[in-house]
Amino acid sequence: MRIPCPLCGDRDHREFTYKGAAVALDRPGNSDWSDDWDSYIHLRDNPAGDTDEMWWHGAGCGGWLVVTRNTVTHEVKAARMAADVKGAGA
Amino acid sequence: MASLIAKSPCAGMAPISVGDAALREVDPGVITSLSPLAGGDVGALKAAHGMAFPAPGRASGKAGARAVWSGRGQAFLIGPAPDAALKAHFAMTDQSDGWAVLGLEGTAAREVLARLCPLDLRPDRFKRGHTARTLIGHMTGSVTRVGADSFDLMVFRSMAQTAVHEIEEAMKSVAARG
């Protein structure tokens, strides 16, 4: 499996560490406990098909990526820098 | 008071020559990490040291005074001590003693590296002046093509002995195949 890092190009997956579903990008803004927090911490969709995941390119550029992967075929369809997805700049 | 004698990271381990590949230690000079500050001008590097701030995956300059992309939002200035004018444009840290730098050369160098790095090292894909942060064996490191059959490799200084050992094993393995 290869992941197309926007900075480094196509790279072997052993350079990356898997974090999980890309929910970290949708952290609830309010600090009080709510159903949003319950969902953020505990609930995952576990889809059979395309899903967005966080991968860390720790043995490469050091960037966090949002990778769109098909959980059935393992096809990697896209990868973006998480900072760009969040609009935080590079 | 005892007088301390500076030792290079790979002292006593290199040079090594096996078959058509040779490994030697490179004295990099000063290594400074440069991270562009918000609102800073990366052109300050060219003004001060003559080489462009490198794009991702690229190295600029030449032997003795190089800038090597070293990760997201970061490059290493390798060789000269950083000009004071850079301070206004980059966050800088001195990393000179943190890295072991090795030169791998020879017509078998690419084959040796192919046993250690998960990179496409074909000359039309990884050209002179291209660089990568990647794995060297099971270490994280930096690989830069500095010539047709010549690569500069960087690993954390604490990994120097492991790096030399693993590269030597790969050199022997390639040579044994003839």
Ligand SMILES: [Zn+2]
């Ligand atoms: Zn990367």
